[in-house]
Amino acid sequence: MNTEDHRPQSDDEADGAQNDSRDESERRLRNAPDDGEVMRDYFAFNEIFARVLSSADHELAASNRYLFWSALGAGAGLGLTFVARVVFTEVAGEESPGLLGNLLYPVGFLIIVLGRYQLFTENTLTPVVLVLTRLASVASTLRLWGVVLAANMIGAVGVAALLAWFDVFTPERVAKAVEMGRHAHEQGWFDLFSKAVIAGWIVAAMVWLVHAARDTISKIVFVYVLMYFIGVAGFYHIITSSVEVFYLAFTQSDIGFFPLFPTFVLPVLLGNTVGGVTFVAVLNYALFAEHEDSDLFQRYGEQLSAKDWFFGSAARRISR
Template sequence: MAQQNKNQPDEVEVESEENEQGKDIEVDEEELPSAAAAIHEQIRQDGEKELERDSMALLWSAVAAGLSMGASLMAKGIFQVHLGDIPGGFLLENLGYTFGFVIVIMARQQLFTENTVTAVLPIMHKPTGSNFLLLFRLWGIVLIGNIVGTGLAALAFNHMPIFDDATRDAFTHISEKVMANPPAEMFANAVVSGWIIATMVWMFPSAGAAKIVVIIMMTWLVALGDLAHIVVGSVEVLYLVFNGSISWHEFFWPFALPTLAGNIIGGTFIFALISHAQIRNEISQKAKAEAAAKKRRAEREKQSAENSQS
């Protein structure tokens, strides 16, 4: 029955040595060369599961994540209105930025920047054309779903009778601050943001019950640095689009394209590559040692069989 399910047209499977051998990825730290290797393999296992998920499930989860990210703008705007100029207000206001991330990650919704490291590790492990297609499929679906969700949140904030004028003005002020950066700065900020989010994902396997603390700590840092994030930023910039302050063209440039490129480079080509490189040789050496041990066992068994026959 399991083999029949694998042959269904809607099923996808990541190409990996473990899948070819019918095994699971080893994530037990005691069976791996180092703690870093155990973290890497845990994240690679999670990445394979995400790459193999059904397209519609991915899309709806991504739309939900985009909507949830509206909580970051909402909390930050409400804090700004009520904190005013009190000492420490800047710190508390930016704490509101973390709300959307907490909801999305704890609810296991699909967030684009989280996938820039999680889903990339299986491809780095086995960079085949099929695996790259699965990665681009995941990224495309999740990014589209996130943008749709953020657009719905921005529309609701603009047109539903939820917030007073002071809060709407705060939303506008926060969003205009995002658009104040030229494309080069938007890109540079997004590289750092992508790297921080990737670092956060790398910390999850060893975070345990402190996972929510890790989320708040790392995303609060993104907010304090006024760094660019493609999903949270889309809520903010689309708010300006829907209230007529800027055009759709300005959403894509100077915001979306530089920010998207920076997040991908920071999370994938910097963090994920370095993280993969540090354990690739360890895992390779372990695989070679296991293969050599298997070969020696086979030779001993063959020799023993020949001796018994003689």
């Protein structure tokens, strides 16, 4: 028998084996996928960012006519959220929308996300990251926001009027709808703003996760869970919450319609915008800034000059 095969390893041989093991580990780490090309059901952070940029490019390049009608449908679609809250709250016997009353709060958002309608709070994420990277102008984003917000609000007013002037609700559900509207209307300006900031953050985070999802089921789960959270927590969304107070104004003589805009619509609008932009778009851009010289980022073309970035009147199509 060859005794050399069983002799103990020397210190040099042991050190050599450890070095070989370390080199193998480092080699495997260098070869690990970091761009999602191998794990096709998973997007890396910069790939999600690229998908957001592409979506924003599409939205900014859309015509005012398309944006208006799509956003009008979105405003009307979110009226279903109000209907669902009223019906489920009354059926569940809850004094105010709770776990059961908010069960279908996400229904309007599911219609919008899966149907690709234009919703203002969704657009607080995608165009802003495009502007932050100086691939689109501030003016083009303001155009998008103006058209979409106006159409969203028109849709919300239309649904509130329809529900108030036609026999859609039973008397019991009318009482619940009025109670919900009064609860929102009685909130203070800063309370509305504060709760709207969190709602804007959640909606923008939902948009980011939807861009990270590859299949429809995942998107449905993301939308349902996060939007249900908004309803249960009592946060305020500019369109769904506006439907509530508009309904109140159309059914109660002591509530004026136009005073709602400075006292309710404005703080919720500002809160949603601040939440969406600050907590999601800016933070995500800050994280991505480290990779702005990567091939993935460079394929989106040259950045705009300072003048074009601020005053440009139209979105520039990103080079593919």
